[in-house]
Amino acid sequence: MRALPRLALAVLTAAATVAVVSATADAAAEPTPITVLTSDFEDGTTQGWSGRSAETIAHSTAVAHGGTGSLLTSGRTATWQGPSLDVLGTFEKGTAYTVSAWVRMSSGSDNARLSVERRTGGVASYDQVVGNTAVTSGSWVNLTGRYTVATDVEFLRVYVETASTTGDLYIDDVTASYVPALPIQTDIPAxxxxxxxxxxxxxxxxxxxxxxxxxxxxxxxxxxxxxxxxxxxxxxxxxxxxxxxxxxxxxxxxxxxxxxxxxxxxxWHNQTPSWVFLGADGQAMTATADDKALLLARLENHIRNVAAHxxxxxxxxxxVNEVIDESQSDGLRRSNWYNVAxxxxxxxxxxxxxxxxxxxxxxxxxxxxxxxxxxxxxxxxxxxxxxxxxxxxxxxxxxxxxxxxxxxxxxxxxxxxxxxxxxxxxxxxxxxxxxxxxxxxxxxxxxxxxxxxxxxxxxxxxxxxxxxxxxxxxxxxxxxxxxxxxxxxxxxxxxxxxxxxxxxxxxxxxxxxxxxxxIGASASASVSPSVSVSPSSSTNPGTGSCAVTYRVTGSWPGGFQGDVKVANTGTTALTSWKLAWQFTGGQQITQLWGGTHTQSGAAVTVGNASWNASIAAGGSTSFGFLGSWTGTNPVPAAFTLNGTACSVL
Known part of the structure; x- marks a missing residue:
């Protein structure tokens, strides 16, 4: 699977649920969502929110997403510390809740996450509802995801945390809602x-x-x-x-x-903890006999335990999963596994x-x-x-x-x-x-x-x-x-x-x-999945103003996924483009879609694919990538498009 980690006991999505209308019949509208939680901090209190450790939670009027009040978390000494709310008596097992929170840093920037801590039999587990999302002090950012409690729990709290820093942060207008479930259809063939x-x-x-x-x-x-x-x-x-x-x-x-x-x-080369690829000296493995022997020993031990269990x-x-990379002359993916063993x-x-x-x-x-x-x-x-x-x-x-x-x-x-x-x-x-x-x-x-x-x-x-x-x-x-x-x-x-x-x-x-x-009596037989779209391309450079939105949409030990939107805010259409930036935390792009890329040290350049070469005036395009990171994963501070500096949204 080519995806971000999706924890097995939670439903994780990055967008609100929308109803899909069947083409075979007029479907009833999706039931109206029922809101079970609202925290707007307009009454001057913390509305039941508290810290996860010794951090300070307080009502604030310094900034607000809506109205005049918000919740400030200060005195954080660890990234996992943040505002937390008990939802044990609110969330019911088996119900899918859409959870939304507006987040803002007091100063600086970081990646924020919306998470849940649950405990069963005294054992704690942690689920990400929304993965790493870039947040700054300049504007409010919405974290919205879906979460389902799939097992019996005695402890359940939703909380906001950060990925790298321990700066003060604000939250506001937190909601949780669900759509009443419909019975499954039992009058259709299995x-x-x-x-x-x-x-x-x-x-x-x-x-x-x-x-x-x-x-x-x-x-x-x-x-x-x-x-x-x-x-x-x-x-x-x-x-x-x-x-x-x-x-x-x-x-x-x-x-x-x-x-x-x-x-x-x-x-798999993804979702493998970073420790797997560290040598006995604690340094990243290389293609030495000792590192290879250690890596294969870890692999054997892992399989013997998991498969035997x-x-x-x-x-x-x-x-083994996803070992082929057709861009290599021999077709083999240059993963850590292959590079060492x-x-x-x-x-x-x-x-x-x-x-x-x-x-x-x-x-x-x-x-x-x-x-x-x-x-x-x-x-x-x-x-x-x-x-x-x-x-x-x-x-x-x-x-x-x-x-x-x-x-x-x-x-x-x-x-x-x-x-x-x-x-x-x-x-x-x-x-x-x-x-x-x-x-x-x-x-x-x-x-x-x-x-x-x-x-x-x-x-x-x-x-x-x-x-x-x-x-x-x-x-x-x-x-x-x-x-x-x-x-x-x-x-x-x-x-x-x-x-x-x-x-x-x-x-x-x-x-x-x-x-x-x-499928549908009104369906036209001329609609065929075998029709391929051959996009046009152009190599003529364009000029104009630009704006870039860079988001980390997920993160796991040693890796992350990014999404970049490039907007042409000028008056002249672009017929080809190259976006450039510098990574300041040692990040390396390992795979990119929606374009072509090169990276030399910290410098990254992404060029268009054939199908998204043209960006109309006022239009935009997007690409995404997988990357590796260690320690911190700061957001790039500046971008240039075809050599022109862009505004960063």
Missing amino acids: VKDVITEFPVGAAITGAETVTQHGQLLTRHFDSVTPGNALKWDATEPTENTFTYAQADPLMAFAKTNGLAVRGHTLV YGTDIGVWDV GLDYIRTAFRVAREVAPHAKLYINDYNTNVPAKRDFLFGLVQQLKAEGVPIDGVGHQVHININWPTVAETKAMIDKFVPLGIDQQVTEMDVSIYTSSSESFPTPPADRLLKQAYVYRDMFALFRQYPGEITSVTLWGLADDNTWLDTYPVARKDAPLLFDTTLQAKSAYWGVADPSK
Whole structure:
């Protein structure tokens, strides 16, 4: 999966939920949200808010988002200290709450987070509702996310914290609300009953196992994939200290309800704690014999513990994830794993997984495997490793696609490529975005996009069903549109990529899988997912004023995700662009989408992609990236576009 960490016991989204209207019938309007919490600090009190330690919490009239009052937190000595409110008697288990808070620094800048602390049996756990978001002293910033309590708790507090500094901060106009749940539809066919050629699964968090979500999951799907709960940062956050607090409840739910489980993932370059790549001297590992031996020993220890913990309860493992980078001459991703251990980390991972879980099918998993260059590099790697005796049983195709890309023919070529290897193939993380570029954003999914999406699902599932002996499972990356990683990736906006909408009702996409004849009587057969858009490009430079919005949309140990919006505030259209800035905290971009980039030391330059080269006067475009960081992650202070200094929003 190519996403930010999404904790298994909470629903995390970066935008407010919106209703998706089915194209097959007139859908009722989404119920009016019910507000259960309001803190506006207009009465001169702290309204029940307190600190998490010895910091000072006080009413303030120095600044306010609305009215004249706000809440000031001062005297902070740690980044996790901040304003906190008890919501144990407010939030109910199984209900998805939209939590919103306006935040502002007293001076300087930082990244702020909206989080929840919960305790069960005296054991504390921490969930991010909204990840790192740039906040300054110059303006108020809204943190809005969704949160579901998925387990019984005896302690539950929502709080605001920062990532790097301990400066004073303000909050104001905090609210929490929920939309009354609708019953799931029981008069429509179950997906698992219609698709009989292979099991159909869904990626889940704890929120998908309770109330109506749990009912929808067990009614329609054969299997589940814990989206984040089995990754390294969740299972071994510190060396040789293993915890399964996130995954065990999901596994128990699966076992109780007869759902098969895909294990995801034992090795990935993301969501791996930074300590894994530190040598015995505490310094970053390099390609020395000692560092390689230590890294492979840690890898073996991790797999032996995690895979053994679940034994035969997990029948399929994504052993290694996203190891191909088609931009490299040899096609291999230059991850920390590869830079220190070469291909031996892949060989070791499969060997140890086979020893610990001899019953399980072992997969190598990757995205964009429909792209010929990536597909061919992956084929060559699997062919080589199998010839060496590495126990690879199958290839996982993530299939994160959109309504215009790829074509059915390109996807068919992807499947056909691996048939001669005699291995299984699975679709492991499928979703179909309604967006075709990072610059698009809709407050409500347009009906024509949902209709095209339905035809994509129709045609893709029809293709998969032609390979019952080759495609042995299809998993959707989520249950319903209320909880999808695409709400924050590649940019923050509400997406609608799954079969069921935000109220858990069947969409046209569902009918594309269950019964394409019911997609919609008024639907035009001319709408085809196989139509590709060929964007134009231009190399002529433009001039004009500019404004840049830089946001850190998520952060985890050693890594972060950024989103950058470039606005042309001048009167002349740009027909190509280059944005430049300096990182002052040693950050390094590891992957970028929506453009091309180079980095030399602290200096970063991002140029346009072919499809977003033109920015009209008054228009804007966006790109996103993944990066590494250690210690601090300060926001760049200045940007230039085509050599012209930009204002920073």
